[in-house]
Amino acid sequence: MLSALTRFAFLICLALLAAYIVLSNWGVDSAIIAGMSVLAVPLIYSYINLARLRRYVLSDAVETMPLPSGFWEEVFFRLQRLVRNLKQEIRTVEQQHSRFIEAFQASPNGILMLDDQDQIEWCNAISERFFGLNFKRDALQRVNFLIRRPEFIQYLHKRQFEEPLLLERMGPGANLSLMLQAFPYGDKRHLLLIQDVTDLQKADAMRRDFVANVSHEMRTPITVLMGFLETMQSLDLDKSQQHQYFEMMMSQAQRMKSLVEDLLTLANLEANTLPAPMQAIKIPTLMALLKNDAEALSQGRHAFNFDISSSGELMGEEREILSAFGNLVSNAIRYSPDVASISANWRVNADGEGEFSVTDTGPGIASEHLSRLTERFYRVDRSRSRETGGTGLGLAIVKHIANRHQAQLIIESTPGKGSTFTLRFPKERILQQG
Numbered sequence: 001m002l003s004a005l006t007r008f009a010f011l012i013c014l015a016l017l018a019a020y021i022v023l024s025n026w027g028v029d030s031a032i033i034a035g036m037s038v039l040a041v042p043l044i045y046s047y048i049n050l051a052r053l054r055r056y057v058l059s060d061a062v063e064t065m066p067l068p069s070g071f072w073e074e075v076f077f078r079l080q081r082l083v084r085n086l087k088q089e090i091r092t093v094e095q096q097h098s099r100f101i102e103a104f105q106a107s108p109n110g111i112l113m114l115d116d117q118d119q120i121e122w123c124n125a126i127s128e129r130f131f132g133l134n135f136k137r138d139a140l141q142r143v144n145f146l147i148r149r150p151e152f153i154q155y156l157h158k159r160q161f162e163e164p165l166l167l168e169r170m171g172p173g174a175n176l177s178l179m180l181q182a183f184p185y186g187d188k189r190h191l192l193l194i195q196d197v198t199d200l201q202k203a204d205a206m207r208r209d210f211v212a213n214v215s216h217e218m219r220t221p222i223t224v225l226m227g228f229l230e231t232m233q234s235l236d237l238d239k240s241q242q243h244q245y246f247e248m249m250m251s252q253a254q255r256m257k258s259l260v261e262d263l264l265t266l267a268n269l270e271a272n273t274l275p276a277p278m279q280a281i282k283i284p285t286l287m288a289l290l291k292n293d294a295e296a297l298s299q300g301r302h303a304f305n306f307d308i309s310s311s312g313e314l315m316g317e318e319r320e321i322l323s324a325f326g327n328l329v330s331n332a333i334r335y336s337p338d339v340a341s342i343s344a345n346w347r348v349n350a351d352g353e354g355e356f357s358v359t360d361t362g363p364g365i366a367s368e369h370l371s372r373l374t375e376r377f378y379r380v381d382r383s384r385s386r387e388t389g390g391t392g393l394g395l396a397i398v399k400h401i402a403n404r405h406q407a408q409l410i411i412e413s414t415p416g417k418g419s420t421f422t423l424r425f426p427k428e429r430i431l432q433q434g
């Protein structure tokens, strides 16, 4: 490759040579024209190439520009390479950018980016849903004009972002609990991360309720028991009175024992997430056992109609099934007046599912209670339930056992007429005989 200076010197020599040749034949004027003409050739060549370059630059097609020969070839080539590399870099940056945006959009948490004036620079779809924002509409709006909750405005104002902020009753249905925290970054900018903690808050509330309920349930028998003990300590009781007091103390201790047992059963069922095993349980044997227990509990106060002729087998955990069925029968007895009649049935329905149901002609349950009956410690009539020794854990246990057997608990009840509790088992757990 010749250097620019050599090229230039070569051109001058060529022009001088042309001028010299012409001078000897046609005089000074022609020699100047000849010399100038030689000098004009590279100018014209350069002009043509510049015009081409302009055309390609204006139509953004530098990369596809054909390369000229000669001096301009290298210029075009290098320019082409520069433009190609720049465009590739821009594409890579754009791809990275859109991947970041996609990742932020995929996040289950809300993300809001604020500039140094607390104006929204960017937000993801989740935060739009949490706060009713619309990025296209709200971009570069001050966030405290859009999220008007006083506790949030105060949080933003105080600028103490070490602790997160809990916002309750948020979202489209005003039923979400959101945990929000601001993180400073860049040049006085802030990233707001918002997590939906509704389920955690609910679990926390349930845990608090549970502890309060257990304490409350335990306190009553303990208080009564202590009352009896004090009485026995301070009074000089005769043998029969002492016996009477011991009986009453025993019943309170029994109450505490059954509460603890029920709690342990529930804890075990909750800890065991596996489906129940497939032990074959003979329905007639089960029905006979239930009938015996029912008669013992009722002591002749109720009329029973137990269908002990039902054949077939149910595949499940025998101990759990007996406990669930027994719970439904004991509820029917305990919550129905003495004259009521109680029936228990097993049948396989048209879809091959097994149904165990207990029907009583007791007082029934008002519809507003039905969906809550399987909650732990839920009782329709607290005082009546306590009288009967109930802790409100029975149906919660039944529900857990049903879940472990992929069964459904169906409760139908008409106030004043009676109730039917049905456990419906999937056909895979039913063995029919005969």
Ligand SMILES: Nc1ncnc2c1ncn2[C@@H]1O[C@H](COP(=O)(O)OP(=O)(O)OP(=O)(O)O)[C@@H](O)[C@H]1O
Residues within 6 Å of the ligand: 262, 327, 331, 332, 333, 335, 336, 360, 362, 363, 364, 365, 373, 374, 378, 379, 380, 381, 385, 389, 390, 391, 392, 393, 394, 395, 396, 419
């Ligand atoms: N057959 C029924 N008739 C009327 N009310 C019922 C019947 N079965 C259950 N209930 C109501 O549902 C509530 C919840 O029943 P559940 O079996 O969970 O608790 P419990 O019987 O009070 O206590 P536990 O079963 O732990 O001894 C009862 O307190 C009672 O008010």
Ligand SMILES: [Mg+2]
Residues within 6 Å of the ligand: 327, 330, 331, 390, 393, 394, 395
């Ligand atoms: Mg019960």
